[in-house]
Amino acid sequence: MTGRNDTRPHIPLGPGGEFDIVRRMLQRWGNLARSIGDDAAIVQLPPNGQLVVSTDTSVEDVHFRREWLTHAEIGYRATAAALSDLAAMAAEPAGIFLALTLPETDVPLVDELADGIGECVASAGTLVLGGDVTRGEKLSLTLTVLGTAIVPLLRSGAKSGDRIYVTGRLGGPLRALRELREGRSPGPALRRRFAHPVPRLREARWLAERGARAAIDISDGLIADARHLAVASGVALHLRAESVPALAGISSDDALASGEEYELLVTSPGPLDAAAFRQEFGLELTEIGEARGDEADVVSTAAGRRVAPPAGYDHFTAQ
Numbered sequence: 327m328t329g330r331n332d333t334r335p336h337i338p339l340g341p342g343g344e345f346d347i348v349r350r351m352l353q354r355w356g357n358l359a360r361s362i363g364d365d366a367a368i369v370q371l372p373p374n375g376q377l378v379v380s381t382d383t384s385v386e387d388v389h390f391r392r393e394w395l396t397h398a399e400i401g402y403r404a405t406a407a408a409l410s411d412l413a414a415m416a417a418e419p420a421g422i423f424l425a426l427t428l429p430e431t432d433v434p435l436v437d438e439l440a441d442g443i444g445e446c447v448a449s450a451g452t453l454v455l456g457g458d459v460t461r462g463e464k465l466s467l468t469l470t471v472l473g474t475a476i477v478p479l480l481r482s483g484a485k486s487g488d489r490i491y492v493t494g495r496l497g498g499p500l501r502a503l504r505e506l507r508e509g510r511s512p513g514p515a516l517r518r519r520f521a522h523p524v525p526r527l528r529e530a531r532w533l534a535e536r537g538a539r540a541a542i543d544i545s546d547g548l549i550a551d552a553r554h555l556a557v558a559s560g561v562a563l564h565l566r567a568e569s570v571p572a573l574a575g576i577s578s579d580d581a582l583a584s585g586e587e588y589e590l591l592v593t594s595p596g597p598l599d600a601a602a603f604r605q606e607f608g609l610e611l612t613e614i615g616e617a618r619g620d621e622a623d624v625v626s627t628a629a630g631r632r633v634a635p636p637a638g639y640d641h642f643t644a645q
């Protein structure tokens with residue numbers, strides 16, 4: 327896989343504060359970073375794979391508040407959010423690039439930030455291949471992620487008759503966010519779901535190999551992301567609200583609306599083996615509805631009756 331066999335050393339960096347920051351991050355990352363220091367990275371791709379690329383920005387006071395998270399968590403979470411988009415395509419990660427904007431007061435916290443990024447990169451089995459550091463008013467991390475896939479999963483792949491599945495249990499991030507906003511401290515499990523989401527990379531490839539043919543990761547909320555998939559595929563997704571798996575104590579509405587889950591919504595023409603999935607990953611896979619017809623829509627029912635779905639997150643729609 328890309329980068330793994332790349333043992334070229336970093337190119338020596340010149341003097342200056344910006345490069346001191348890069349040097350500190352490289353020291354924290356050790357073998358997780360490869361061949362840093364030239365104007366651009368050279369990435370080797372496997373012969374029959376397609377390059378799958380995504381970029382994702384996490385901005386202070388838009389995507390996170392510094393008082394709610396440690397710098398390690400900010401770094402981890404931004405990286406996980408970006409890698410989750412590769413998971414949604416069932417791509418195998420090949421490397422990440424970090425564009426970091428840093429207020430002067432955060433310079434002492436660069437090591438902690440790098441540790442969080444490094445933790446996520448290591449758990450995804452990938453590498454840091456390059457980046458950029460600038461000074462700015464707000465802390466902002468833009469992660470560009472590279473992956474490869476022979477047959478990527480697309481949002482547009484769902485067809486009428488497909489079964490709809492979701493990974494994990496939903497609602498934790500919304501609940502944690504609500505408690506943080508109210509000045510309370512979420513319990514450890516909720517906090518972990520919020521601060522430490524896991525991009526479902528291996529899970530997605532497992533599902534794709536077993537017949538899943540459309541996928542999206544749940545970043546805006548199950549209903550909102552189901553709508554993206556329904557529109558892209560030109561099908562109506564009929565979801566049974568009572569089947570949607572929620573963490574203990576989470577309402578069905580909260581599970582349907584909760585964003586930043588980074589769980590996967592997939593569709594498959596045949597049944598997917600939830601027991602085998604759970605055995606492999608220690609994670610639930612739940613069938614929550616089916617795709618029907620050719621009119622893009624999301625229909626949510628509870629006890630057989632249609633219910634109005636909660637809205638998801640949209641940066642440019644008033645909340």
Ligand SMILES: [Mg+2]
Nearest residue numbers: 411414543545
């Ligand atoms: Mg996404």
